[in-house]
Amino acid sequence: QLQLQESGPGLVKPSETLSLTCTVSGDSISSSGYYWGWIRQPPGKGLDWIGQIYYSGSTSYKPSLKSRVTISADTSKNQFSLKLSSVTAADTAVYYCTRRAYGSGRVDYWGQGTLVTVSS
């Protein structure tokens, strides 16, 4: 059974960089056919797509976040990561890591989510 687990600091100071890691078990992130991505949800608000990485290493990001976001993968650890720079309170959210099937909009696996609060 595929499982995704987010990890990282729950508190980040304004202007610093938010860093999260998603550890995948039950599948290899280097196998073809899937995108590995990040979606967030500010408290009490809706879902917000951040970006994704394909097994080949190609990435795509939400246009309005593109200048601040980097998604990378470490195949040796079967992990992928999110870095979001210059954070503000508006970046406070539950961050989910996800798996989406290639050639489809089907996001079939989600992590449990981790709350990251931006505050001094």
Added chain:
Amino acid sequence: QSALTQPASVSGPPGQSITISCTGTNSDVGGYNYVSWYQQHPGKAPKLMIYDVSNRPSGLSDRFSGSKSGNTASLTISGLQAEDEADYYCISYTGSSWVFGGGTKLIVL
């Protein structure tokens, strides 16, 4: 890139059918057959209900169905049950990224 438009809330009594709309543009909903719908209960991760406009994941109740006409996608839930009360989100491909709707709260009366 603007969020897709969903009604803030819809409601219906048990047993009835409801439809949630998701309106975009010909650059997202209207341009691609990559619209999905997710159900989210409070404090839980979203759950896939419909993908690629009208496909149901294996094992999901056939009370849930999806469709699209022009720039508007729709999620229909028939035979409403109490456990269907949740937030529902649509998401569409935009050609280079993905964009969510603002979400719809379904209230089962």
